[in-house]
Structure formats: structure tokens, C-alpha cells
Amino acid sequence: MLQICRVVARHGFRQSVSPLLLPNTSAAVRGFSAICWPPVPSVKLTPEQAKSREHLQNRVVIPSATGSPSAMASATAALDKRIGFLGSGQMAEALAQGLIKRGLVTAERIACNDPNPVRKELFKSFGAMPYDSNVDVARNSDVLFVAVKPQHVAQVLTEVRPVLTEGHTVVSIAAGITVDKLVEAAGPDAHVIRVMPNTPCLVGETAAAMCLGGKASSDDEALVRTIFEAVGKIYTVDEKLLAAVTGLSGSGPAYVFMMVEALADGGVRAGLPRDIAQALAAQTVLGSAKMVLETGKHPGALKDMVTSPAGTTIAGVHELEKAGVRAAFMNAVVAATDRANQLSKM
Known part of the structure; x- marks a missing residue:
């Protein structure tokens, strides 16, 4: 990285930076360009410092970007969906706040319910719409997050089942509740996706995995991927691997x-x-x-x-x-x- 910054500093920062071919750089690495912004002056090492770095091969590179550093951030398209939360705990709050901050949805398109009135007031404080019944949340949502404790999942899904339509995508983030149990409660025609997130969702850096069930389609998968990429990263796996996801990134x-x-x-x-x-x-x-x-x-x-x-x-x-x-x-x-x-x- 030190060599990268030296080369950029020596040749100046240009709108389009060509790949910098460093000594010992492999062919796979040559497909990258290096950008150091703002440019920094060359750092002169003492003989002792230089000797201590002789074993390093300076292969740490950064993918190139065109234009100024501000061009590195791409605009996020708005999501034409209403989001509902059955349960408004910290994980639900993190997802809601992440979607709003990324511009995927506006706060007024987020609905929620929770037995704790303090949590409902919190959602209301940033512009979301709290309801007094789970059915009302489902009626006013296209993507319905099941964010209650595992022992309550079947109850809330059975409660909203009469108002679920083919337009609903039901996303469970309850640990240990299988797709079969979700479909049994939500109905055989439900578009169900089971997600295992982790607590860094609270700071926008979740590592999550999902599996599909019921009538869930590739469109549902793409929708859930878009939502969770607002707060980190998500991968699609077979349900049999979700326990391993729990053991690795969940715990x-x-x-x-x-x-x-x-x-x-x-x-x-x-x-x-x-x-x-x-x-x-x-x-x-x-x-x-x-x-x-x-x-x-x-x-x-x-x-x-x-x-x-x-x-x-x-x-x-x-x-x-x-x-x-x-x-x-x-x-x-x-x-x-x-x-x-x-x-x-x-």
C-alpha cells in the first residue's frame, strides 16, 4: 500500500487511474487500480524500517473507481414496497433505520406492532406507523418481517394468515423456526423466507444468510437481498446449512x-x-x-x-x-x- 500511495503521489491523481503494476504483482491483481485519496507524499524509511519490510510483497490493492472519490458512492434506488414488522425490537429497529438511511423506503411506508408501547413509540419517533394489531400491519405491508421471539412466531403468523396475499413476502428472523413451521402457520401459498442475521445489524454490518420456502420466488429472494444489503451482507444457502450459519456468524x-x-x-x-x-x-x-x-x-x-x-x-x-x-x-x-x-x- 505504501508503494501504491508513492506512485499516485509521484504521478498525480487523475480522473481515470490506470492500473499500477507493482513488483511481484500477480496477473489476478493487475486487474485492479489503486487510488490513494488525498495523495500523500512519499515516506522515507530508515534502513531498519526498510529491512523490517523486506518480506512484504505489497499486494494489497483497492479496486479502481472512475472520477473523483465522491463517484465511488452509488445512489440507491427507492424500493417500491411497504415494510411491516411484527415485533419492533432492536433487530427490527436496525433494519428499519437502515432502510431509511439508505433511501430504500421512506419512514411513513414502514408499519409495526409490538406488545411493548415504548417500542412502538420509538418507531413513531422516526416517522414509522405503529398499529395496535398484527393484522393491520399485514394489511399495510408488502414485506412482512416476523421479528418476535421464536415461541410466538406460529401465533402471530396464524393471526395474520387470513389477510396474506400472493403479494406478501414473509421474512422470519426468528432463530430455530424452520421453513416448514413457517409455511404451516402462514399457509401453503405464502411466500416465506427464513433469514439468520446477527447483531452487527445494529451498526449496519450484519452477516446474514437466507433460505426460501413455500411459494417464495427468485423475485422474493432478490427483494430480501436488497433489504439486507442496506445493513450488511446476505447469502443464500440451503436450510440445512442455517445451523452452521448460526454457529459461525450468528454466534x-x-x-x-x-x-x-x-x-x-x-x-x-x-x-x-x-x-x-x-x-x-x-x-x-x-x-x-x-x-x-x-x-x-x-x-x-x-x-x-x-x-x-x-x-x-x-x-x-x-x-x-x-x-x-x-x-x-x-x-x-x-x-x-x-x-x-x-x-x-x-
């Missing part, structure tokens, strides 16, 4: 929070103030995750870029390997997957 935030806490504790043990240690740990996780997503490189390759011979990082990695950290994470995902399978059969 995964807890594993990551534990890792952030442990890293921060390590920083405190090494002498850092608690607030700085925690901020550094969290930002390190955030930045590392973005590198995986945006570079497309294998995590092992990115790890190798940090571990110089006989350096500090390889010493730390060795300790992690001795403690069995990889196996512990793998075992956590498998254990959570097994538990999700058990719950779906109850």
Missing part, C-alpha cells in the same frame, strides 16, 4: 467480543491504559476484517505479511498456536451449530 460476534476483550487485557498487562488498549484492539479487528473482505486475499497470506522472520508477531503467533486458539474457534463454531440443530428440532 460469532460473541467470539470476536471475547477476542477484543482479551487483546485489550493483554495491552493493559503490557502497560497500556484500558481505554486506549480497548480502542486499539477493536480497531485492529475492524481493520483486519476489512483487509480480508476488500483484498480478497486468504487470511493466512495476510497473516504472513505481518509475521517477519524472528520478529514480534511470529513470537505471539507461536503462543497462540501452543494454546490451541485455532482449534478452540473451530470447536466453538461446531458446538454452536450442534446446539442450533438441537433447538430447531424441539
